[in-house]
Amino acid sequence: MNPLERMGRLLSQVVDELAVSDPEFVYCIHPVSSLTVNDGWRKITFKDLATAVDRVAWWLDRQLGSKGGQQVLAYIGSNDLRYAAFVLACMKHGHANASQHLLSSTGCSILVDGSEKRQLKEVLDEIEANSDDKSFERWQMPALWEVFSPMPAEPYKFPHHYSDIEDTPAIIVHSSGTTGLPKPISLSHGFLAASDQIQSLPVPPGRQTAQLFIHYRGKMRFLHGPLFHLIGLACVIECIFYHSPFILAPDCPLTPEVLSQIMTSDSPPVWGMISPYVIEELSATETGRKSLELFASIGFGGAPLSTSVGDSVSSYCRLQTMIGSSETGYTPTLMCEDPADWGYLEWNPSFKLRMESMGDGLWELVLLRPSNRRYHGIFHTHPKLDEYRTGDLFRPHPYKKGLWRYDGRSDDIIVLSNGEKFNPTDAEKTIETHPLVESAVMFGQDRFQAALLIEPRWAKLDTHQPPQFLLNEFGDVIKKANTFLPAHGQIIDSHVALAGITDPSHTGYCRRLRPSVLLTGSTGELGSYLLHTLLRSPSVAVVHCLNRSGDAMQRQISQFESKGLVATLPWLSDPERVQFHQAALHEENLGLSARQYENLREKVDLVIHNAWAVSFNKPLAMFAPLITGLRCLLQFVEHSSRQAHLHFISSIATVAGWHDSRETVVIPESLHDDSVVMHQGYAESKFVAESLCGLAAEYRHIPIAIHRVGQLAVPSTVTAGMWNPRDWFPSLVKTSRTIGELPNSLGPVRVDWIPIVYHIVNPHPIKWMELAPFVSRECSAKLVTLEQWVGQLQQKVGVGSNDQGVNEMPAVRLLEFFTSLVRDQERVQPPLAVSNAQAKSITMRNLGPVDCRMMGIWLEQWKD
CATH class of the missing domain: 3.30.300 (GMP Synthetase; Chain A, domain 3)
Structure with missing residues (x-):
């Protein structure tokens, strides 16, 4: 297509044309659930997109009724492809879409609500309640898969020509706010067409454009971030003009684990735009680096990228810095000939601009109006200007002429x-x-x-x-x-x-308003250390402890004394720091009085649900009250006045059935099906609880974090406190002392234990055989195979049935557990992924493996 033909293209008309000429071409690969990748993906073709646009256009027709003249409609919703359908439908309908909250400054009196998250709906409720405009209306946008239903829709005609509406507003966005408060920017059909026309901008012989959407035309693009932002909006538009597909990341933080799942999907992206902050976070973990390596190229902009991170990433992935703004769109550049110059820009000489010296080695980018503005979106935004001072400052390369490094804005x-x-x-x-x-x-x-x-x-x-x-x-x-x-x-x-x-x-x-925390199960092993940590934190105002017993404070004092947690012991009797409540989570109002329940509902910001019965011998049905208690807590959180977050303490037992036939390097930090759960009531109950949390997060939009905790030990730097002697490993050690034999293997179990002051699992597991000789020597027990050791245990069951026998050989109570280790010892289980935890915790990143020094402390504690 020659440039003159391309100049006349209107975005919505291109969609209709592609729906006819290439209907099955995939426009977007969309997560089935907008909040997670675990539910799979759905392909949206150009035919699907055109049908959805027509469906929304007719919906707008019915909603607007007899309203005359051009309307400004504000769309605020979940980060899904309804944004694209709504924007394109507004263009067909002849109304401008304000994609942000700039209601008063745009004369907007109609708010289209496409939100699904509870927090966003509450914000919109407040906007509606505070509106002084009596004509203000709020419409509920149809659900995502209702908009993108496979059912056909009657075509909505759009009989306009480019020349007639070139300077007519198509969409209203907001400025970046770098020079003050965000202000509305009206983008015309001509501005949008400039991003189409830019593909015909001449490039010097032997050089390549740095506009990655042109360079990788037709290749899968990655999009993470808000669709109302310049990067998101540009992706929606460019993938239509350039006949290219993109994969939309779910509306959740882009953790290394999430990106890994995307990059190993059936349709992984070739390139994408990723913010510098996210690049730095991802490159800090091995999982993140491996995912970044799979990109052919990554574009970034909006903020500087750390030089050390950029140099590292550019060694395995082509980095391309890009420059642009809501007012101007992208400024065309060329790919630097040396990939090591990833931090520099080289202007396309065919695009009219000048660099103006500001002194001190700084130069400002000034865009100049050419005789024809087809490449310059800014002169559609400001049609009366002859030049536009961007405010963006650059420094020239010290010895490579024509290369410029972004150096902030003039107001910086x-x-x-x-x-x-x-x-x-x-x-x-x-x-x-x-x-x-x-x-x-x-x-x-x-x-x-x-x-x-x-x-x-x-x-x-x-x-x-x-x-x-x-x-x-x-x-x-x-x-x-x-x-x-x-x-x-x-x-x-x-x-x-x-x-x-x-x-x-x-x-x-605002930051002095420290959160109030509700903690369940504070008198337990992990609960005591959680409470101790919360009390030591200056960011926590007060902790409300919910326990079954009526003497929880006295039990807590005993626990703190036995564990050597003396620093926070005085605070246990201070009601301004901690309050104890007798509760029954599975009962109405959590077993509290109506007044207590309402008081907590209004004051609590964070709920840590740690209370759970640890029993490896009970069937799943015996855990029913605990699961009911979790459901009641979820109900409490959903209706909390402070939009409380829930942190559920789960167990790695929910993924202990994962085996190597699943062809995965690590067990990902995400929800799974029941095929990977250990066949044990405790593990199955935690799996049911995780599933319940997943459903609450997805359908009730409750903010939830699930923490799968591995084997917990006592702090490895003190002798106060003792590893719970009823746990399987202390039981194994004490029994080995009694029978004089120690197994030389723990089957599929890794020594990935972690001192109790830390959480999840140790990122540096070691083999039991590295510690077994030391333990054998300290316990005066010879090393035998695991089968032999369990065989000895089976012979001792009769002997160990009385109280004295159980005390000397506590492992007989866990015979079924140890037998399962023998049965599963040939099974190879991938290691647990810890990239999410390491990305958030410097302690997790620096944690070392369990060693003989730690083991010596624990063995000393278990001596009679």
């Missing part, structure tokens, strides 16, 4: 009182790579010396550390940040401050 520049200038962006970004830094900002406008304000991640700090401790902790990263600053902008120690609870700003005030 700090001008000191002596007239010296510098840009703090890279330094701030570097400091924010520290795991204990939430954010960093430099300031000093019109002052002689610049200063630095760091906001620590207080939630990751166990105690109120003195300021000097934290300043010393940040010393190395500040030195690294100084390498990005000129001499006059250097950060000196005396000019570094911490933002904390004395922060007078509105944000600081």
